[in-house]
Amino acid sequence: MESSVVYEGDLNLKATELRLGLPGTDEPEKQNMSSVRNNKRASPDMAEDGGSKGDSDAKNGDCESAPAAKAQVVGWPPIRSYRKNSFQTKTEVETGMYVKVSMDGAPYLRKIDLKVYKGYADLLQAVENMFKLTIGEYSEGEGYKGSEYAPTYEDKDGDWMLVGDVPWDMFTSSCKRLRIMKGSEAKGLACGV
């Protein structure tokens, strides 16, 4: 049981690690290393190339030929760090997934950010806290047992689905709004398919 820890920087423990596998079986990590070191020279080839005026093949200076794995060059494009920092927080806000949550019988709706939750248990716990109710336990065959509530959601196609059937990521990407159904309506969804 080994934990594969990648050390970026000087402490290249990976290189001195004792393993039973063949060397070179960790392609992704190797590429990471080279991109960190890449800032030294934009291309080692370039130095030998010098002197070719007007040679439009100078582009071969790029040492990374794999198109997908373009390494980042230090300080390029020339953007100041304070501006880079403001981007990071910006994208956090941008990808927040706020959906409305309605509960049958409640006077007003609430909104929650699905991105904040790690999974169904987390989400349902939060909903339970928000509306002061218990939702019960999920089972594939029988829906939510042990309470008169069933958490449902409207998906991209406009259909009302029971929360919990699909993998979490699929759920967060297709969920448009949540509705906590109560009573007899809920019973309908709790039945097996």
Next chain:
Amino acid sequence: MDPKRSRNSPDSPESTRFPDEVLERVLSLLRSHKDRSSVSLVCKDWYNAERWTRTHVFIGNCYSVSPEIVSGRFPAIRSVTLKGKPRFSDFNLVPENWGADIHQWLVVFAEKYPFLEELRLKRMTVTDESLEFLATSFSNFRAISLLSCDGFSTDGLAAIATHCKNLTELDIQENDMEDNGGGWLSCFPENFTSLEVLNFASQQGDVSFDALERLVARCKSLRVLKVDKYVKLEQLHRLLVQSPQLTDLGTGNFQQELTPRQFAELESAFRNCKNLHTLSGLWDATSLYFPVLYSACGSLTFLNLSYAALQSGDLVKLLPHCPNLRRLWVLDTVEDKGLEAIGSSCPLLAELRVFPADPFDLDINHGVTESGFIAVSCGCPKLHYVLYFCRQMTNAAVATIVQNCPDFTHFRLCIMNPRQPDYLTGEPMDEAFGAVVKTCTKLQRLAISGLLTDLTFEYIGKYAKNLETLSVAFAGSSDWGMQCVLRGCAKLRKLEIRDSPFGNAALLSGLAKYESMRSLWMSACNVTMNACRILAREKPRLNVEVMKDDETDSRVDKVYVYRSVAGPRRDAPPFVLTL
């Protein structure tokens, strides 16, 4: 300056000696440091009169002179502007602890200029201890401006707020400032009312809003207020109500769900700001709340939208309300359509900066292209300053652009993929920059990018006769390119080069020139230690500083050459070799 007077120079014994008091009175009216430099060269009397009357000194490179020399020459200084690290330090090309520490300057100033009032620093290291020392050493201190500095935290600001009783300006821009809480704002005493400029937009945390509100309320002369992104819209409203006299506003976060009443109140507050000419901040702004701004936009001359990821439609809605814009900064999320809107709504535009929203995502194809740039050039003939980040460009487009706007003084084009050719023809971008230097005779600053051969540099050397600053990255084919520039650009002061195939011959060809320049930076080029040693030996009045990553390689990674009357640095860290 009277030409007759210089002809009656004191070479002749019966020269008309102008009484010192009168000369000094006249010279004290001179503000421009370039004029003052000229005056000081006329004769010894004028040199002396000038040095006694100078109250502001501008030092473009803190290592070109020492605080002792400065204070020895100018006894009456009240205001100092200092610039430190090479510009490429903004992009992490200069290691930490390189230098440019303000402290020793402050120590000397505390003794020689106890009445110092203003300090403006750019790219310097400033510690909290230094800020505390500053705040407690100068009883008349009024204005501090820190741009792109590092080494301090909000604790340093607390020291300033606590001790500087006559402070009019606290301008903290774009810095690497550590956030130890927003309590520093509460350190301004309750009877403190003199503040005119307050800018803490680059702070990364909350401030005590109550303290801020009370401060704004009692500082009736406040004209510049730039808050950080943690100040919410409804808080902004409360601030605006207290300060309708503002000319320069930086909002906080512009995204918050407001009730209709809050919306109306905010709109009314903006309507009362009749003097607003600069607007910035606007973090996360969407066009939803732009209408609150419309009434204040009529007088705007500078709008900074570079923290708001707007779409083209948002600009289409906003810009018609801003007919007087001279300067506009945007993110490339507005795309070409947004730039077309700029072209059609902003006829007076003189400066445009388009920043990339996703500079490090090399796979996406968004942002702006050459057509957006062309559209702006068609509608904005007065354009003279441009900073443009894009992922594709053509020679023909640039030629069209400069034909539409021949008055460029600052042309900074960044094609984000290094060494990218004209995407339509596959050719180098030489002709693009050739067109720029041939057409824009007033060009002072140029930044080049894309696939470039020595031909670009031939053009620059031949045509860019007013060029003062040149930035080069991933460009050129041989030493010849750099030689052309050094030989041809008589007014060149700052040359910064990275990742280009210029070597020893190129470096040494500038031997005669570097003393007339502020500085030269070369990193990841082909210069070796030997050449640097030769340069250092031939030119003792230049400081030649080398940074090498690799002990075995004879090539230097970074060389920084600058003229200095102070001799080699005494504070150089171990990784900087002074030759």
